[in-house]
Amino acid sequence: MKTIDGELNVIAGASRSGKTAWTLRQVKAEKRIIAWDPEDQWSQVRGFTKITTRAALLAAIKKPGPMKLAYVAGGDLKAEFDFCCACVMYAGRYVEPLVFIAEELADVTTPSKAPGNWGILLRRGLKRGISIFAISQRWAEADKTAIGNATRYVCFSMGGEDVFYMHRKTLIPVEQLGALKALEFVISDRLTKQVTTGKLKF
Template sequence: MKTDDGRLVVIAGASRSGKTAYTKKRTATESRLIAWDPEDQWAQLRGWRRVTTRAQLLDAVQGRGPMRVAYVAGGSLAPEFDFWAGCVMYAGRYVGPVACIAEELADVTTTAKAPGNWGVLVRRGLKRGISIYAISQRWSEADKTAVGNASEFVIFRQSSGDDVRYLARKTGVDEAAIAALQPLQFVRRDAYTGNTDPVQKLRF
């Protein structure tokens, strides 16, 4: 059976290295987009709807038209993230094609298997046409399931040698190439083909 699969894009980089700006450009043409937005940054962008309660989020994801929804949760983040991931899976499975952005994953996952609804989303969401942009400053502290299921890796400047070595080992990108990245520079590797693009610089 042929399916219109989504993509899981794993994006790594130190603070202010260009991750969010890259994701903003990459998702510019997505018509239905749901963000996990613990830093309240996507919600500040023009055209985005800021939601802060579970009821608001669930109501928003049931809409069938174009949408850009940012969930700015309070309280304990891990259970709110689990609820967000469940809503994304629901929207993609029962409402219509959708893409999602998951920021700061090291804050809500661990190096173990992806938990709860997030695990379901990264393991089963792609075959339902859900594209996932998974972002973390330190993937060595975030879940291994997203890294293992990635369609592609986008790597920006890293903050430590440990992060460089971890990403080189997990992605197959040359360690020296990662270590040499400057602010706003990134390298992209297709996890399916193994092809690594030349280093690029983010343009605004």
């Protein structure tokens, strides 16, 4: 059976290094997006609708066609993230393929195996056409499932132990990671084995 697989982008870097801005450029042309938005920033992007309740999210994801949703949840963030991932899996599997943006993953996962519906999404979602942008300031504090299943690694400026951790996971040289300045990035593609560099310009 032939499928159109999604891609898993693992994005790392310190606060304000350019992670979200880079992701926004990658998804600009996408028509169906759900963003896990704990910092309430994707909801401010033109074209996105802010969703704050489970009922509203569940109703929205059942509809086919274009949608750009930013789920800004309160309360138990880990439970809300798990619910959001379940909605993404449902929408991608039973409605239409889509893009999922997961911000601040260290807040809702642990360094062990990806929990609950996030783990299911990582292991089964890609083959159902769901593309994922998994974003964290510190991947040493986020889950190993995303790191292990990544299609590509996108690394922005980081410091300290984060440089050595991402080097071990991506094989990008320590010197290259450590030399990155704000808005500069290096991408390692696991499929093509290519490493590219760039800098965001505004």
